[in-house]
Amino acid sequence: MLIKLAGGKVYDPMHGVNGQIKDIFIxxxxxxxxxxxxxxxxxxxxxxxxxxxxxxxxxxxxxGGGKVNIARMMLPEDHExxxxxxxPLTRAxxxxxxxxxxxxxxxxxxxxxxxxxxxAMLQANARQAHMEMADTPIIDKGAYVMLGNDDMFMRMxxxxxxxxxxxxxxxxxxxxxxxxxxxxxxxxxxxxxKFNQRQLDLDExxxxxxxxPRDVLKTLSRSLVDLKVQHPLHVHGCxxxxxxxxxxxxxxxxxxxxxxxHMTHIQFHSFATEGDKxxxxxxxxxxxxxxxxxxxxxxxxxxxxxxxxxxxxxTMRQYAGHSHGSPxxxxxxxxxxxxxxxxxxxxxxxxxxxxxxxxAIGLETFLMVDDPxxxxxxxxxxxxxxxxxxxxxxxxxxxxxxxxxxxHTVNKEAADxxxxxxxxxxxxxxxxxxxxxxxxxxxLGLTDRGQLGVGAAADIAVYKEIDNKEKMFEKPEYxxxxxxxxxxxxxxxxxxxxxxxxxxPDYDKSIxxxxxxxxxxxxTVALDNxxxxxxxxxxxxxxxxxxxxxxxxxxNA
Amino acid sequence: xxxxxxxxxxxxxxxxxxxxxIDLSALIPNQLEGKPLEKIAKIKIxxxxxxxxxxxxxxxxxxxxxxIIFKKAVDLFDSIGRxxxxxxxxxxxxxxDRAGQDMNGGELxxxxxxxDWVGTGMxxxxxxxxxxxxxxxxxxxxxxxxGLRGGTIHxxxxxxxxxxxxxxxxxxxxxxxTADYTGSRMIAGTIMICGQAGSNTGFGMKRGTIILSDxxxxxxxxxxxxxxxxxxxxxxxxxxxxxxxxRLKNLKENSSWVTRYVGxxxxxxxxxLLILQ
Numbered sequence: 010m011l012i013k014l015a016g017g018k019v020y021d022p023m024h025g026v027n028g029q030i031k032d033i034f035i036x037x038x039x040x041x042x043x044x045x046x047x048x049x050x051x052x053x054x055x056x057x058x059x060x061x062x063x064x065x066x067x068x069x070x071x072x073g074g075g076k077v078n079i080a081r082m083m084l085p086e087d088h089e090x091x092x093x094x095x096x097p098l099t100r101a102x103x104x105x106x107x108x109x110x111x112x113x114x115x116x117x118x119x120x121x122x123x124x125x126x127x128x129a130m131l132q133a134n135a136r137q138a139h140m141e142m143a144d145t146p147i148i149d150k151g152a153y154v155m156l157g158n159d160d161m162f163m164r165m166x167x168x169x170x171x172x173x174x175x176x177x178x179x180x181x182x183x184x185x186x187x188x189x190x191x192x193x194x195x196x197x198x199x200x201x202x203k204f205n206q207r208q209l210d211l212d213e214x215x216x217x218x219x220x221x222p223r224d225v226l227k228t229l230s231r232s233l234v235d236l237k238v239q240h241p242l243h244v245h246g247c248x249x250x251x252x253x254x255x256x257x258x259x260x261x262x263x264x265x266x267x268x269x270x271h272m273t274h275i276q277f278h279s280f281a282t283e284g285d286k287x288x289x290x291x292x293x294x295x296x297x298x299x300x301x302x303x304x305x306x307x308x309x310x311x312x313x314x315x316x317x318x319x320x321x322x323x324t325m326r327q328y329a330g331h332s333h334g335s336p337x338x339x340x341x342x343x344x345x346x347x348x349x350x351x352x353x354x355x356x357x358x359x360x361x362x363x364x365x366x367x368x369a370i371g372l373e374t375f376l377m378v379d380d381p382x383x384x385x386x387x388x389x390x391x392x393x394x395x396x397x398x399x400x401x402x403x404x405x406x407x408x409x410x411x412x413x414x415x416x417h418t419v420n421k422e423a424a425d426x427x428x429x430x431x432x433x434x435x436x437x438x439x440x441x442x443x444x445x446x447x448x449x450x451x452x453l454g455l456t457d458r459g460q461l462g463v464g465a466a467a468d469i470a471v472y473k474e475i476d477n478k479e480k481m482f483e484k485p486e487y488x489x490x491x492x493x494x495x496x497x498x499x500x501x502x503x504x505x506x507x508x509x510x511x512x513x514p515d516y517d518k519s520i521x522x523x524x525x526x527x528x529x530x531x532x533t534v535a536l537d538n539x540x541x542x543x544x545x546x547x548x549x550x551x552x553x554x555x556x557x558x559x560x561x562x563x564x565n566a
Numbered sequence: 567x568x569x570x571x572x573x574x575x576x577x578x579x580x581x582x583x584x585x586x587x588i589d590l591s592a593l594i595p596n597q598l599e600g601k602p603l604e605k606i607a608k609i610k611i612x613x614x615x616x617x618x619x620x621x622x623x624x625x626x627x628x629x630x631x632x633x634i635i636f637k638k639a640v641d642l643f644d645s646i647g648r649x650x651x652x653x654x655x656x657x658x659x660x661x662x663d664r665a666g667q668d669m670n671g672g673e674l675x676x677x678x679x680x681x682d683w684v685g686t687g688m689x690x691x692x693x694x695x696x697x698x699x700x701x702x703x704x705x706x707x708x709x710x711x712x713g714l715r716g717g718t719i720h721x722x723x724x725x726x727x728x729x730x731x732x733x734x735x736x737x738x739x740x741x742x743x744t745a746d747y748t749g750s751r752m753i754a755g756t757i758m759i760c761g762q763a764g765s766n767t768g769f770g771m772k773r774g775t776i777i778l779s780d781x782x783x784x785x786x787x788x789x790x791x792x793x794x795x796x797x798x799x800x801x802x803x804x805x806x807x808x809x810x811x812x813r814l815k816n817l818k819e820n821s822s823w824v825t826r827y828v829g830x831x832x833x834x835x836x837x838x839l840l841i842l843q
Contacts, residue, residue, distance in 0.1 A: 082709070083709065084709070085707065085708060085709035085710065086709070086710060336711055337711065338711055
């Protein structure tokens with residue numbers, strides 16, 4: 010089957026294509042060269058005047074795993090108010106802030122996204138996370154496994170094992186839990202919380218293991234470089250949400266000494282302490298630091314004014330923030346003595362000084378970081394806002410007058426404290442294509458996604474070009490997943506099953522011996538049973554695994 | 567105004583026997599206000615797993631959207647008066663579950679029996695059930711933090727288990743008996759029971775007041791008897807209820823001497839059971 014998308018304005022930053030008129034040909038789910046004249050084209054879509062981009066990739070979205078489920082269970086009102094009926098094609102679902110797996114998949118596709126990555130998969134919850142992702146239709150998915158707070162890691166750090174041994178442990182974890190990268194949440198802090206520490210600064214020692222977050226970050230980042238893992242260490246830093254944490258964040262970046270690192274939802278880590286209320290924006294300093302450190306990439310974790318729910322592995326900070334929860338209910342729990350989980354519902358309002366400033370800090374960060382290849386568009390779904398608010402966010406970035414109109418409606422004191430109104434930058438479609446497609450794909454090492462080059466997977470979104478960018482990005486005219494038309498004008502027309510992206514770094518299997526002993530002694534589940542096999546994901550053909558090579562080149566650090 | 571009186575209430579008369587449950591939350595005064603009858607007739611209503619128009623289900627009569635009457639109602643009528651905040655709804659017959667859910671004003675009168683969760687999440691207004699109601703009257707839905715949040719629910723007959731579960735504010739008056747766990751997990755507000763309350767009355771009560779005419783079948787061991795009192799506020803409550811409702815006029819004769827039990831001490835322990843002497 011040969012499909013032609015004729016005459017679209019193509020934005021493909023991976024190949025420097027910026028709005029040129031081009032035909033795109035698809036065969037067997039892949040983008041192919043222009044076929045010879047005598048070949049029959051089975052189907053032609055006239056996309057003249059339409060914007061053609063690769064399918065969107067969300068590099069940080071909580072769509073599977075234990076805490077999303079807790080959020081779902083905790084918020085029946087969220088589900089009751091947002092019911093989605095079944096159609097002949099799609100199944101029923103519900104949920105605004107924490108949608109059901111099926112609804113999440115459909116909604117992503119309906120707005121032109123074709124991949125989403127669950128950033129916080131605990132080892133003990135890996136099976137659950139993969140099962141939930143298997144239930145998320147159409148989009149591709151993958152997960153980042155959480156390290157840096159588990160007892161095994163902390164013990165090894167405290168014993169001062171050699172980097173090679175640590176590399177084996179990290180490699181074993183990635184491979185056996187079917188992960189795409191490694192995330193660290195509040196390095197050492199989740200563990201320290203259980204030893205009655207209620208905060209842990211970058212250079213503060215864990216009272217039991219006597220190691221600091223800085224040690225954890227450097228060791229893990231070094232491991233990933235040694236294992237040639239493409240995506241840098243995905244870091245949710247110390248002191249989330251604490252006024253003044255901008256210093257910690259800057260210190261963290263400096264402390265990496267050139268090692269690659271991805272700082273996630275950096276908006277929550279960019280608070281300074283100026284002004285009467287001891288709360289102000291540190292976005293300018295963060296942006297300056299990111300601009301001058303090429304080893305750093307970020308995603309923003311923009312907040313939107315709406316009811317949502319925060320779900321994080323960071324028990325320490327979720328516990329500290331539980332009193333702000335709305336509605337007033339919360340969960341902070343330990344997971345198998347290995348990690349944590351905290352779920353606090355949140356209602357961000359534009360009348361609140363803090364929320365309004367958070368909103369402005371996120372936008373400032375977007376607009377002040379020069380290189381769109383190193384800043385990804387996220388709301389840390391659902392922590393800042395549900396992913397369905399991306400079109401609105403894109404409009405805020407692309408339309409200065411709209412942004413300033415919005416700025417006039419938020420809390421006045423906060424509006425007076427931000428420089429947002431004076432920033433003139435407006436993102437172009439090319440830059441949006443970078444930050445929502447090409448950059449995440451490049452950062453994750455998805456060699457055949459996020460682009461429209463020959464040989465790439467035909468994940469394509471076609472938008473009508475209209476001035477209101479929110480409307481434009483809300484409902485693409487066509488969405489193709491692996492060459493099949495899956496959505497048309499924001500409605501699902503075909504349901505397929507996406508693949509699971511994984512990496513399998515090389516490591517010395519002898520590490521399993523000491524792990525086996527550890528699991529026998531301390532864990533509730535045996536080593537052989539906790540790991541997730543390929544067969545479980547493939548599930549007799551229902552899912553599939555796409556393995557990427559670990560071949561990171563810039564190991565100069 | 568005199569012209570207004572001539573307008574007949576909007577009536578919906580069920581055409582055929584229902585087999586599946588039906589969600590009537592769309593037919594409330596604030597939703598129908600200003601809508602012409604032709605439009606109302608085309609509103610889609612969920613029936614089981616299908617959606618049917620109002621005109622398929624009901625014969626429509628009258629036109630005053632602020633005064634709605636349902637005729638031939640049966641206990642498959644769910645969510646009647648949900649989210650209403652003005653006007654009145656009268657139901658001739660029985661209703662299903664969640665009558666008056668999240669109501670924020672207006673009056674809902676049910677001439678027959680009501681199902682579970684009458685007035686859950688209600689903030690203001692008045693619900694009258696003229697026969698019996700089932701479980702969780704003014705109680706919280708699973709996972710919700712509050713049941714009744716304000717307004718008044720008046721039941722002429724009996725109610726089922728967990729009447730007033732997690733209620734936060736407002737008043738429930740039950741003229742008949744209540745089943746077990748009346749006022750369970752109550753946060754605040756007032757429940758008055760003229761008949762007999764079942765076992766474990768007041769279980770997990772944080773604050774709030776339950777006024778009982780008789781000793782309940784049982785109460786948790788974590789309630790303490792605090793002696794007999796004459797409480798002046800009871801006189802005020804009785805008078806205000808008696809004056810506003812003919813059916814409750816006998817309350818005026820009640821004495822305001824009570825035996826007071828305080829609990830549930832396993833929680834906050836500031837709730838009270840007042841048993842009239």
